[in-house]
Amino acid sequence: MSRRHRFMVVDDELIVRESLSAWLEQEGSVVHKAESAEDALKLMEQSFYDILFVDIKMPGMGGFGLLEKVKELFPTTLVVIITAYGTVDHAVQALRLGANDFLIKPFDPEGLGLLVAKLLEHRRLVEETEYLRAEVNRCKGGLDEIIGTSPAMSELFETVSEVAGSESSILILGETGTGKELIARAIHALSKRMGGPFVPINCGAIPESLIESEIFGYEKGSFTGAIRPKRGLIEVAETGTLFLDEVGEITPKMQVDLLRVIQDRKFYRVGSVEPIKADFRLISATHQDLNKMIANGSFRQDFFYRINVITLRVPPLRERKEDIALLAKHFVKRFAMETNRSVDSIDEGAVKILQDYTWPGNVRELENVIERAVVTARKRMITAESFAYLAPEEICIPVKGFSRSLQSAESDHIAHVLADTGWNITRAAKILEVDRTTLHKKIRKYGIQQQNSKDGAGGSR
Numbered sequence: 385m386s387r388r389h390r391f392m393v394v395d396d397e398l399i400v401r402e403s404l405s406a407w408l409e410q411e412g413s414v415v416h417k418a419e420s421a422e423d424a425l426k427l428m429e430q431s432f433y434d435i436l437f438v439d440i441k442m443p444g445m446g447g448f449g450l451l452e453k454v455k456e457l458f459p460t461t462l463v464v465i466i467t468a469y470g471t472v473d474h475a476v477q478a479l480r481l482g483a484n485d486f487l488i489k490p491f492d493p494e495g496l497g498l499l500v501a502k503l504l505e506h507r508r509l510v511e512e513t514e515y516l517r518a519e520v521n522r523c524k525g526g527l528d529e530i531i532g533t534s535p536a537m538s539e540l541f542e543t544v545s546e547v548a549g550s551e552s553s554i555l556i557l558g559e560t561g562t563g564k565e566l567i568a569r570a571i572h573a574l575s576k577r578m579g580g581p582f583v584p585i586n587c588g589a590i591p592e593s594l595i596e597s598e599i600f601g602y603e604k605g606s607f608t609g610a611i612r613p614k615r616g617l618i619e620v621a622e623t624g625t626l627f628l629d630e631v632g633e634i635t636p637k638m639q640v641d642l643l644r645v646i647q648d649r650k651f652y653r654v655g656s657v658e659p660i661k662a663d664f665r666l667i668s669a670t671h672q673d674l675n676k677m678i679a680n681g682s683f684r685q686d687f688f689y690r691i692n693v694i695t696l697r698v699p700p701l702r703e704r705k706e707d708i709a710l711l712a713k714h715f716v717k718r719f720a721m722e723t724n725r726s727v728d729s730i731d732e733g734a735v736k737i738l739q740d741y742t743w744p745g746n747v748r749e750l751e752n753v754i755e756r757a758v759v760t761a762r763k764r765m766i767t768a769e770s771f772a773y774l775a776p777e778e779i780c781i782p783v784k785g786f787s788r789s790l791q792s793a794e795s796d797h798i799a800h801v802l803a804d805t806g807w808n809i810t811r812a813a814k815i816l817e818v819d820r821t822t823l824h825k826k827i828r829k830y831g832i833q834q835q836n837s838k839d840g841a842g843g844s845r
């Protein structure tokens with residue numbers, strides 16, 4: 385176990401508190417003691433506990449009362465009920481009320497060790513399942529989920545298989561929508577950490593004021609609104625992979641903080657002085673030119689070296705036109721199934737338009753274009769007509785002017801404002817009268833790309 389586990393023994397009998405604590409401490413864990421349910425709740429408000437060992441018979445609120453409160457207020461804390469030999473019916477009642485297990489006095493140290501190990505493993509599995517569920521069916525992991533037979537992608541798949549097994553930090557470079565996150569997930573799924581969680585953090589989408597507490601977690605009272613302690617994403621990523629998406633968006637302060645975590649392999653929750661061991665593999669990704677950002681002072685070189693032990697480049701879609709037909713067919717099938725339409729194919733003329741288009745938003749844009757085509761299709765086969773708006777104007781029916789969609793006008797306007805402000809997100813967001821998070825979402829949605837600027841200023845903030 386990489387983090388020191390935190391336990392609490394709640395018993396009004398001094399001898400039980402002392403003996404149980406002594407055994408638990410032998411394993412190198414932090415153990416706190418409380419004489420009553422009321423005291424235990426006070427301690428729980430201050431800090432997080434992995435397991436509570438609770439005696440049933442105590443004056444005041446008692447063990448059952450405490451069990452109910454803990455399940456309601458601190459559902460991630462496990463509760464073990466302490467019960468005397470011969471009162472097993474109490475234990476059964478406690479299990480019905482949500483206790484995770486029970487311990488019969490007098491204790492057997494070996495059984496106690498096994499119980500603790502079993503409960504911690506159970507909690508890890510529950511957390512992992514929650515994560516996997518939240519990821520819906522996005523990617524089952526591995527390279528099988530990633531479509532591509534072009535030489536560029538085949539080479540990338542080979543490199544991914546080679547580096548996945550190492551513990552080195554990986555930086556994935558590529559334009560927006562090229563599939564960087566998919567590659568990161570595949571690396572995780574092929575790594576020794578596949579049994580642990582994959583925790584993505586979109587560094588550009590979390591408001592600056594929240595990022596520290598989201599990543600490091602916090603103790604109760606460490607700031608206004610911190611009414612109970614919370615585990616940060618680094619802690620959630622324990623034994624797994626932490627994926628820093630849009631790493632170019634990380635604030636200079638956060639770069640320093642994360643650099644320290646990577647170097648020292650430990651971190652502190654906000655408001656805590658107790659170090660927690662950092663046990664994750666780091667994968668980062670960006671569409672930005674970090675070398676340029678280092679040159680203009682917005683990205684730290686030392687942080688760059690730490691996150692960039694291995695570099696992978698995901699090629700833009702226009703450089704692997706061979707993959708377009710395959711991807712298009714894959715998306716037709718997927719969206720037809722998801723939207724329950726009877727569309728099942730795409731003709732050559734349609735594929736030709738898709739292959740001739742430059743795809744500034746890469747695979748994500750292709751995905752969106754196909755989704756729209758599937759939803760609006762009137763026949764089983766998608767034809768060139770569906771993609772007329774992508775073809776060069778001299779070849780196709782003009783679709784600009786009044787026949788243009790609101791989304792396309794919005795996307796163009798955002799692109800202009802970004803170009804005018806030299807991709808200064810804060811300024812662009814101000815002009816557009818939206819917050820930075822909304823702007824980032826729209827940039828991703830429309831696949832808006834930063835064109836090579838003359839002055840090389842790639843300011844991101």
Ligand SMILES: Nc1ncnc2c1ncn2[C@@H]1O[C@H](COP(=O)(O)OP(=O)(O)OP(=O)(O)O)[C@@H](O)[C@H]1O
Nearest residue numbers: 530531532559560561562563564565566747748828
């Ligand atoms: N080779 C591929 N095969 C199948 N689906 C793909 C492929 N590449 C990308 N996608 C799909 O395209 C979308 C964008 O991919 P992803 O989020 O991995 O891109 P990204 O490079 O991380 O984007 P961003 O830079 O905006 O974060 C996702 O829905 C993903 O499933």
